[in-house]
C-alpha cells in the first residue's frame with residue numbers, strides 16, 4: 588500500500604536535533620514516529636500560525652531540537668513562510684513557519700496572502716495555532732484573526748488544528764492556581780475559535796497543549812523539560828499532533844486554486860448578482876425606457 592502523508596522534499600537533512608533531547612524524550616518521540624509509520628505515514632507536514640511574537644518560530648525550534656528558524660524579541664523575524672524539513676529513520680517531518688498574522692495592530696493582509704500562496708499544492712496534515720498563555724484577554728483582534736483564517740482557509744483548517752500556548756512556565760497573577768489559570772485561558776481561546784470556526788455545539792473542542800520554549804525551562808529527574816504541573820511537554824505536544832493526524836477526523840488539508848483566488852466561503856455575493864441582474868432587467872430598465880419615451884412624446888407635443 589502507498590504511504591500516506593505529504594511528500595518529503597528531496598535532499599532533506601537528517602533530524603540531528605532529536606539526539607540532543609534526553610533519552611526519555613527521544614524514546615517517547617521514537618514511539619510516536621512508530622505510531623505514524625504503523626498508520627502507513629512516512630511524512631508529516633505541520634503548519635504553524637499565530638499573531639506576531641507569540642512564539643511560533645521558537646516552537647518550531649523546540650520540536651526539531653535545533654535552531655531552524657530565526658527568533659527575536661524585538662522585531663518580526665519571520666517575514667515570509669518557510670518550510671523546514673528533517674528526516675529520521677525513513678520518516679520526514681516538515682514544519683511550515685509563517686509570518687505573524689497581525690501587523691501594526693491590524694490583521695495583516697500581506698501575511699495571509701503570502702501564506703495562502705505558499706500553501707498552494709502543499710498538503711498540510713496538522714495546524715498549530717499559537718498564542719501566549721500569559722495573556723489575559725481574548726480581544727477583538729484575536730476574533731478578527733480567527734475569523735479571517737476561517738474566511739480565507741475555510742473551517743476545515745480548524746478541524747486539524749491544535750491550540751498551542753507558549754510561555755507555559757508562568758506564575759499566575761494574584762495567587763491563582765496554575766491549572767485553573769491554564770483552564771481559563773484555554774476556555775476563552777477555545778470559545779473564540781469555536782465561534783470563528785462556526786463549529787456546532789456538538790463538535791469537539793480544539794485540543795490544547797501548553798509549551799515552554801525558554802532555555803530555562805524546568806526539567807524532571809530524567810532531564811526532560813517540564814511545565815509547573817510536571818507535564819513533559821515536548822512528547823505531549825507531538826502526541827497531540829499524532830492524535831490529530833491519526834484520529835477519525837484526520838484529513839490532509841490542501842489550499843486549492845479557489846482559496847488562492849480568495850473566493851473561499853464567499854459564494855453568496857456572487858449568487859446575489861443574479862437577482863440583482865433580473866431586478867435591473869425587469870424593473871429598472873423598463874422604468875428608464877418608459878421615462879425616455881415619455882420625454883420624447885412630451886418634446887414632440889411641445890413642437
Ligand SMILES: Nc1nc2c(ncn2[C@@H]2O[C@H](COP(=O)(O)OP(=O)(O)OP(=O)(O)O)[C@@H](O)[C@H]2O)c(=O)[nH]1
Pocket residue numbers: 637638639640641642643644645646657658659660661662663664665685686687688753754755798799800801
Ligand atoms: N519565556 C518564553 N519566551 C518565549 C517562548 N516562546 C517564545 N518566546 C520568546 O518570545 C519572543 C518571540 O518569539 P518568536 O519565536 O520569534 O515569535 P514568532 O511568533 O515567531 O514571532 P514573529 O515571527 O515575529 O511573528 C522571543 O524573544 C522568544 O525567545 C516561551 O515559551 N517562553
Ligand SMILES: [Mg+2]
Pocket residue numbers: 643644645656657658664665684685
Ligand atoms: Mg517567527
